[in-house]
Amino acid sequence: MERREVAAVLACIGRLDPRTIRTAPGEARDQLAQWHELLHDVPFATNHGWDVLEAIRAQVLDSPYQVLPVDVVRRWRTYRRDRLDRHTDPTPLADPDDPAAWRAELLGNRQAVATGAAAPSTHRQLASGGPTPDVEARLRAIGSCIPPAVRADLARYRPARAAREAAIAEGLPDALGVPCQWCQAAQGEPCRSRRVGPDGRARGNVSRATPHPTRRDLAAAELTRQRAA
Incomplete structure (x- = not known):
């Protein structure tokens, strides 16, 4: 997140929990710097289920303590871990004889899933449809x-x-x-x-x-x- 996005996060937290509000100019500046340092690699929102404001609301409802930046980071890491646990690496389109390109595409897909830029690719279930045409032909034969x-x-x-x-x-x-x-x-x-x-x-x-x-x-x-x- 950028500094302006972190400022929006702090404003949201201040509305939900006034204990986090800092009125002194020096304290507010230090608070913004602290939160930005810890949340700079956490996105504000993604296209696949992550919204930092929803995470903050959930944290306020789940805990009686003040919301800390580490609470947001932990929820973001839980979100990443859950997406990667539901992800199955698809076969890369790169040439298998080019290990560097193969590995780069594989890691790129995982990074896209982990950051919420792409949806997890799950296993195709055997019960999701009937047998493939080649299996049907073999059974008939x-x-x-x-x-x-x-x-x-x-x-x-x-x-x-x-x-x-x-x-x-x-x-x-x-x-x-x-x-x-x-x-x-x-x-x-x-x-x-x-x-x-x-x-x-x-x-x-x-x-x-x-x-x-x-x-x-x-x-x-x-x-x-x-x-x-």
């Missing part, structure tokens, strides 16, 4: 997010899933598409082998690689009903 070769390698680690996919590919009923009335497995979950002890309590509850016969019959009936509808 493969038919799945998992390539067939990878799916075949994973089959031995998840036999229930592999059996279900093979049945669907052959047009057979999807047993896991319906709940199991025998072991009470929910739709989409594999059946479980439950052993009951003499006291009537369950002694085991492990997943089965194949669904119960009653569940396959129920899935076949559901498939017949869907085809007839």
Whole structure:
């Protein structure tokens, strides 16, 4: 800030907190010099959320003590730190083989964000839109997010899933598409082998690689009903 801007800041503070007013010419001059020395690199206002007068009003409301120049500087540093924390460096347009130009553009972007001259560049969220055209074309060509070769390698680690996919590919009923009335497995979950002890309590509850016969019959009936509808 320039000296006239610092003078405007002191006038604003004097209206909000008369304790800061200095009436003697020498004291007022010294106060202006002190504030200008500490606030010379703090902008009066920026296009992206910083206003020194708003910062002063917030400080007066938050603290019962007189507003000091260090209070304003601390709020400005908090503002800078918050903007840089929300900033992601975009890829510079400079030639990567020119380290000096690359670094200069990178630091220039950070300085613009820190001083409020530019808005932070945040990460592009994956959920902000659909897949890119090249991903859509690849999915149409493969038919799945998992390539067939990878799916075949994973089959031995998840036999229930592999059996279900093979049945669907052959047009057979999807047993896991319906709940199991025998072991009470929910739709989409594999059946479980439950052993009951003499006291009537369950002694085991492990997943089965194949669904119960009653569940396959129920899935076949559901498939017949869907085809007839």
